[in-house]
Amino acid sequence: MIEYTLHGPVSQERSRIRVMSALRENRFPQAVLIDGPAGIGKKALAMEIAKALQCTDPNMRPCGHCFGCRMAEDSGSTEKWVVPMESDEAHARSSDDVAPGSKAKTIEDFKKAYIEEIQKNPYRVDIFSAGAFISVDLIRAMTSAFAMKGDRVRTVIVSDADRMNESAANAFLKTLEDVPADTYFILTTSSREKILQTIRSRCLALHLLPLSDNEVRGEVLKFAGEDFDESALTDDIVGLAEGSPGKALYYAENGKGWLDLSVDFLQKSLKGDYTGLFLQLKETTLEDPYMANRFLEVLSFLLADLLREQAGATLRMPETAHKVDMAQFPRIDATALELSLVTVQETMSRIESRRITPMMCLQTLSLKIFEGYK
Template sequence: MIDYSLKGPVSQERARIRLMSALRENRFPQAILIDGPTGIGKKALAMEIAKALQCTDPAGRPCGHCFGCRMAAESGATENWIIPLEAAEARAKKAEDATARSTAKTIEDIKQDYIKEIIKNPYRVDIFSAAAFISVELMRTMTSSFAMRGDRVRTVIIAEADRMNEAASNAFLKTLEDVPPDTYFILTTSSREKMLQTIRSRCLALHLLPLTDDEVQKEAARVADEDFDRTMLTDDVVGMAVGSPGKALYYAPLCEQWNPLAVDFIRKSLLQDYTDLFFALKEASLEDPYVANRFLEVMSFLVADLLRELGGAPLRMPTTTASIGLKNFPRIDATALELALVDIQETMSRIESRRATTTMSLQTLALKLFEGYK
């Protein structure tokens, strides 16, 4: 029997044991859906699975050095990945259609750049823009390449599978109904509820757990760029990440700006000091919906921490939360904080759906926050 060993954090060992058992017993499903919070390592596990499936070592898999393993972790093997692209990127020419004199990037070049970033840091949460999606053309290109597979095992990682548009979802569903032999699809998502139920039902569901705070700090420091200041991975940053090394790395350089701004947002909303608050929001450059919602995540963590403070529970962001000075606002109780969390979530949904500009949404939230308790 071939031995399989998938690497990863201890917190996710149960999921890996389940996969290794299926690999050893030769009953691995042809489609698997890995879901869990953003930035916890779903793509890292997907690449480990791809290496294990494509590895040709007769004893231990993945070996990490055979042709199959190298192909699974090689950015040039763009046919092994389906990733979200912005509309302009998705319209780029294929390499086979580009002229010799063309200097524009082909769609393979664009995909390769993204895949390089994923391989370098699979926890990263801001690789794809909010407008990126998986088009039906990407699905058709994938299925047309099956004929060139030969007799080798083929794995396809579909990153952020919830971003498939309707046409892409329907095309992929047809592929799932008749998967070619020795072909395996590994889907990752942080929003499985956005996917077609018929696709979800045809995949083995695997839920990944967030990491411990110690694991977050260790993994974030391991994959960070050489010039990244690892002292920025403070207890507040790690607490804010809630088990996600990707979020820890994303929030760390922004904490000096965002944490004080989030504290100001809450305090100035309570004090009804809107003029200064609106000016501070403008200076913070939160026009991008993705960035604005990450800031609101910080806000929601702070409000949730205030709830913990009221209940006497340990704080996730002790230094930042203490700076709000909740005791100076005696009218704020658990109900007020719970309503504030609802208001923040509704604002995030409004921003994500682009029903209003981020500036208008944030200003409306400031006026509404703690309404009736000020």
């Protein structure tokens, strides 16, 4: 019998055991959907599974050195991936259509760059831009690669499968209805509900769990580049990441000032120091809608911690939460905090709709939050 050993963090062992026994018993499904919060390593697991499926070692898979294993790790094998792209990238010409010697970037070139990024650090949450999506052309390019006959096992990883637009999802569904022999699809998503029910029902669901705080720390340091500032990975940042190395890395790199800013945002809003707050916001990078919403996640987290404090529960960002001087605001009770969380959530939806600038939304939020309790 062939033995399978997939590697990964201990907290996610249960999912791997399920996969390994299905592989061992030769009943691995042709389509799997890995879901779980952003940045916890779904793509890392997908890559491990792809390698195990493609490996040809007679005893132990993945062996890491056979042709199948090497192909699975080759970023040039772009047909093994479907990734969201910006529309100009997805509309670039295919290498088959470009004249020999042309320097024009092809769709495969763009894709290869994304695959390299993923392989360098599969936890990263900012590899794809907010507007990137999976178009029907990307799905068709993938299925036409099937037409080329091969006798090897083929795997396709569909990263961020929820980013398929409607026509892409329908085209993909057709592929799933009649999966060619020896072909396996591994989809990943952090928004399972955004995927067509008909696609979901054809995939085995693998729900991946977040990591422990210690594992988050370990994985961030393992994958972060040499110029990563370790001191930015504070206990509060790890707490904020909720088991996601990708989020911890993102906040350590981009949100250094955000924890303190969230404290100031609350205190200045409560005191009515709007001018001071608006000036402070102007100095930030929150003009960008994606960043503005990541900051609001931090703010929500702080509010949730203040709620935990009132309930006597353990805090996730104790150092930051203790900077808010709640004694100054005796009217802020649990109800006020719960309402404020809803207000922040509404603001995030407004920013996402992109009808109003993030700065305007943040200013309105500072006026509206704790309305009636100030």
